[in-house]
Amino acid sequence: MPMRFSPQEILETIRMVQMENLDIRTITLGLSLRDCAHPELKQAAARAYDKICRRAQRLVAVAEEIEREYGIPIINKRISVTPIALVAESSDGEDYALMAQQMDRAAAEVGVNFIGGFSALVQKGETRGDRALIASIPEALSTTERVCASVNVGSTKAGINMDAVAALGRIIVDTARRTASRDGLGCAKLVVFCNAVDDNPFMAGAFHGVGEPECVVNVGVSGPGVVAQAVKEAGDADFGQLASVIKRTAFKVTRMGELVGRAASDKLGVPFGIVDLSLAPTPAQGDSVARILEAMGLEKVGAHGSTAALALLNDAVKKGGAMASSYVGGLSGAFIPVSEDAGMIEAAASGALSFDKLEAMTCVCSVGLDMIAVPGDTPPETISAIIADEAAIGMVNRKTTAVRIIPAPGKKVGDFVEFGGLLGRAPVMALNPLSSAEFIRRGGRIPAPLQALNN
Amino acid sequence: MTTAEKSNRIIVTVIGQDRVGIIAGVSSVLAEAQANILDISQTTLQEFFAMIMMVDLSKATVPFDELKKRLNRLGETMGLRIDAQHEDVFKFMHRI
Numbered sequence: 001m002p003m004r005f006s007p008q009e010i011l012e013t014i015r016m017v018q019m020e021n022l023d024i025r026t027i028t029l030g031l032s033l034r035d036c037a038h039p040e041l042k043q044a045a046a047r048a049y050d051k052i053c054r055r056a057q058r059l060v061a062v063a064e065e066i067e068r069e070y071g072i073p074i075i076n077k078r079i080s081v082t083p084i085a086l087v088a089e090s091s092d093g094e095d096y097a098l099m100a101q102q103m104d105r106a107a108a109e110v111g112v113n114f115i116g117g118f119s120a121l122v123q124k125g126e127t128r129g130d131r132a133l134i135a136s137i138p139e140a141l142s143t144t145e146r147v148c149a150s151v152n153v154g155s156t157k158a159g160i161n162m163d164a165v166a167a168l169g170r171i172i173v174d175t176a177r178r179t180a181s182r183d184g185l186g187c188a189k190l191v192v193f194c195n196a197v198d199d200n201p202f203m204a205g206a207f208h209g210v211g212e213p214e215c216v217v218n219v220g221v222s223g224p225g226v227v228a229q230a231v232k233e234a235g236d237a238d239f240g241q242l243a244s245v246i247k248r249t250a251f252k253v254t255r256m257g258e259l260v261g262r263a264a265s266d267k268l269g270v271p272f273g274i275v276d277l278s279l280a281p282t283p284a285q286g287d288s289v290a291r292i293l294e295a296m297g298l299e300k301v302g303a304h305g306s307t308a309a310l311a312l313l314n315d316a317v318k319k320g321g322a323m324a325s326s327y328v329g330g331l332s333g334a335f336i337p338v339s340e341d342a343g344m345i346e347a348a349a350s351g352a353l354s355f356d357k358l359e360a361m362t363c364v365c366s367v368g369l370d371m372i373a374v375p376g377d378t379p380p381e382t383i384s385a386i387i388a389d390e391a392a393i394g395m396v397n398r399k400t401t402a403v404r405i406i407p408a409p410g411k412k413v414g415d416f417v418e419f420g421g422l423l424g425r426a427p428v429m430a431l432n433p434l435s436s437a438e439f440i441r442r443g444g445r446i447p448a449p450l451q452a453l454n455n
Numbered sequence: 456m457t458t459a460e461k462s463n464r465i466i467v468t469v470i471g472q473d474r475v476g477i478i479a480g481v482s483s484v485l486a487e488a489q490a491n492i493l494d495i496s497q498t499t500l501q502e503f504f505a506m507i508m509m510v511d512l513s514k515a516t517v518p519f520d521e522l523k524k525r526l527n528r529l530g531e532t533m534g535l536r537i538d539a540q541h542e543d544v545f546k547f548m549h550r551i
Contacts, residue, residue, distance in 0.1 A: 004542070005466075007498040009549040010507050014468055014538070015500065068520055071540035252548045259547040 012252075017072060020225035021287040022253060024260050025280045026076040027063050028201035029056050030208040030216040030273060033082040033117075041093025045102040048087065052079060052106035052115070055215055060111040062267045070263070072256055075222075075282075076422075079107060080206035081117035089129025096133050100140035100147045107146040114189075116206035118149040121196070123158040124445070134164070137171050141186035142178035148204035154194035154391040156398045160446040162388065168192050169384030169440065173407055176376065180409035183417035187406040188339075188371060192387050194394030194401045199274050200330045205367070205402055216273035217265045218330060221257035223249075224279045224341075225286040227317070231295040242296065243316040250277065250320030258325045276330025277321035278366060279313075281341035283424035289313075289334050290343025301343055302353030310334060311364035331400055333366025339419060339426030340371055349416075349427040356432075363393050368402035373417045373426040376409040383407060385436035388446075396449050463513040464493070464542040467526060471535035473504035480533060484525050485510060488517035509542070 016022035036047035056079050063077045081087075081103070088096050100118050107115040118140055120130040137149050151168060154160035172192075176184035191205035198209020201218035208216075230249040234242055257275040265272035281289045290301040293309040314334045322328050336358070338344045347353035355372070362368045368390050374383075387403045394401030406426075408417045413430045467485075469477055478495070485492060491511040498505050512519060523539045530537030 004509070005545045005549060007496045007505070007507050010466060010468065010545055011498065011500050011505055013545055013548055014470070014505075018470075018536075068523060069541050070544045071538055072544065255547040256544070259543060 016223070016226045016252070020223070020229050021284060022223045022226050022256065023073040023075050024219060024257060025222035026078050026201050026220040027059070027074055027260065027264050028078040028080055028206055028218045028220065029059050029270070030080045030199065030212055030218055031055050032208055032212065032214050033087045037087050037090045039091055041088060041091035041096070041098055044088055044091050045099045048081070048099060049102040049106045052081070052103065053109050056110040056112065058268060062264060065267065066260055066263050070259065072260065074260065076114070077112050078201070078203060078206065079110070079112050079115045080201070080208045081115065082210070083119035083121055083207050084117055085120035085127070085129040085133040086210070088133065089127060094132045095139065096136035097139040097143060100136070100144050104144035104147050112146070114146050114148050114203040116148040116150065116203050117208060118147050119151060119207040121152045122161050122164045123152050123155040125161060126164060134167055134171060137190060138174040138178050138186065141175050141189050148189045148191070148206065150191040150193055150196065150205045150207060152193040152196035153387065154395050156195060156395050156451070157448055159448040160194065160388065160391045160395060162440070162446055163443050165384050165387050165391065166381075166440050166443060168387060169380035169382070172383050172405065173380045176407045176409055183411070183419065184376070184406045184408045185419055188404065188419055188423050190404065192403045194391035195399060197330060197400055201276050202278060202280060202331060204404065212273070213271060215270045217261060217268060217270050218273040218276065219257045219261035219264070220276040220278060220280060220330065221253050222278070222280045223253040224281050224289045224292055226253055227279060227313070228286070228288070228292045228295050231292055239312060243312055246313060246316035247320030250317040251324045254321035254324035272327070274327045274329030275321070275325040277317055277325070277328055277332040278330065279317055279334040281335060281337065281344070282422055283340055283342055283345070285342055288341045288343040289336055290341050290347060294343060300350065300352040301347045302357050306357065307360050307364055310336070310361050314365040331366040335367060335370060336361060336365060337370035337404070338372050338429070339417070339424040340422060345424065345426060348429055355429050359389065362390065362401060363397060367400055368394070370402065370404050371406070371423065371426060372404070373406045373408045373411065373428045374431050375413055375428055376407050376411050378407045378431060379435070379437065381435070381437040381440040382431060384440045388440070392446070462542060463511060465510050465512060465519065465539050466542055466545060467508040467510055467537065467539045469506040469530070469535055469537050470500060470503050474533070477506060477533065477535065480529055481506075481508065481526065481537065484529055488515050488522050488525070490515045490522060
């Protein structure tokens with residue numbers, strides 16, 4: 001029987017995996033906890049623990065089996081659950097950290113490194129449960145290892161809840177203070193969204209949305225190294241050709257996600273949700289989104305032209321990836337987290353990349369101001385104002401934006417914070433020192449934007 | 456292409472410095488497991504030697520995991536990287 005693939009095709013795949021860090025970034029099991037609500041918080045937490053342990057029991061073993069069978073590394077196995085504000089609200093308790101602690105135990109029990117969904121959706125206003133959840137975030141994140149929190153504060157249809165934005169500035173500073181011995185690590189597990197999506201498999205912002213089924217498998221692909229190599233090999237191709245090269249590469253990378261997603265769904269007996277087409281970097285050399293932009297001809301990321309380069313990259317990845325999968329969803333775009341990308345770290349440390357340029361770049365990519373360390377003495381109102389700016393970008397442009405910012409206790413501009421592992425390290429970046437306090441103090445809601453007259 | 460119509464074919468790749476006995480070594484591990492070699496080709500990957508085999512496991516007496524371990528071990532003793540992957544990986548990436 002003749003070989004059904006050419007040696008070149010086979011070696012291309014091998015090269016992508018072994019030399020260019022192609023991997024499946026995450027298999028995330030989305031799990032509804034809606035049926036865990038109980039009048040007693042303790043009972044609700046116990047039910048959540050039991051359900052997570054029961055339903056996610058085989059997740060890690062199945063992922064490892066797929067990894068061996070196909071020879072594709074699957075870096076993370078994770079769980080996302082119903083926003084906990086919805087689950088805990090019908091209970092008598094106020095301190096939802098208890099829920100987080102049981103989620104943490106369950107995650108440890110089944111062997112996943114993160115569990116997302118300590119979340120509230122408050123774009124238009126807050127219920128008692130939402131308020132209790134937000135107030136519990138600092139305690140939850142400082143007493144757990146694996147739990148990730150997120151709050152959706154705005155949407156294109158609802159506008160921006162500025163009361164929640166103001167509260168989250170204080171919550172972030174408090175979370176940093178309570179995890180001060182680890183450079184404010186708690187804040188690395190807290191994402192503030194505008195237009196949050198229901199089926200995002202990536203942490204820290206993953207939660208299992210209310211329109212989702214009981215249980216679902218979502219897959220996040222990666223492969224910045226593969227795209228960077230393809231861009232380098234394209235030489236001095238013009239932008240049209242460059243976009244084609246990226247599309248072709250994104251297609252191949254996404255096919256791996258599709259294969260793994262279907263296999264996981266099959267083996268777990270759980271429906272396949274979506275493939276998230278994101279380019280997710282890690283601090284490892286050769287796994288950087290910044291390097292792709294630099295391979296396009298920028299001296300360093302942050303140079304003028306960075307926003308245009310990122311726009312091209314982001315769009316080409318989506319176009320190529322969308323063809324490769326039957327269901328695309330999640331965040332789907334290029335991530336530019338500062339601390340998790342070797343090229344971004346270098347650019348920020350050398351001063352090539354400023355906070356303002358980063359904000360501009362978030363207008364054209366997924367997801368937002370991500371993993372950015374700022375001075376520990378940053379006022380909460382300034383953090384809130386940063387969130388408001390980023391949410392405004394998402395609201396007006398009908399896209400997801402997010403803020404994951406770390407006011408590193410005791411650190412000044414130029415110092416480094418060290419989180420280790422996938423969360424990486426980041427230089428503390430300078431912010432505009434002027435006050436936004438009066439603006440944030442106003443409270444209320446920024447109305448939803450007009451959806452016509454689009455110029 | 457669904458996982459339902461799953462084939463039993465795997466692709467074995469050997470990458471490293473060329474030396475005497477590579478094919479013999481790999482073939483004997485496969486033969487011991489009753490795994491049938493359908494095709495072999497050789498090429499170079501950058502400066503390295505690369506051998507690719509398509510292997511049918513439908514009559515194999517050893518589970519895939521175990522065969523993969525044996526091949527990995529052989530690779531270690533020969534100073535080569537030997538890997539085995541299900542053919543679906545290549546089918547998904549290179550065929551629509």
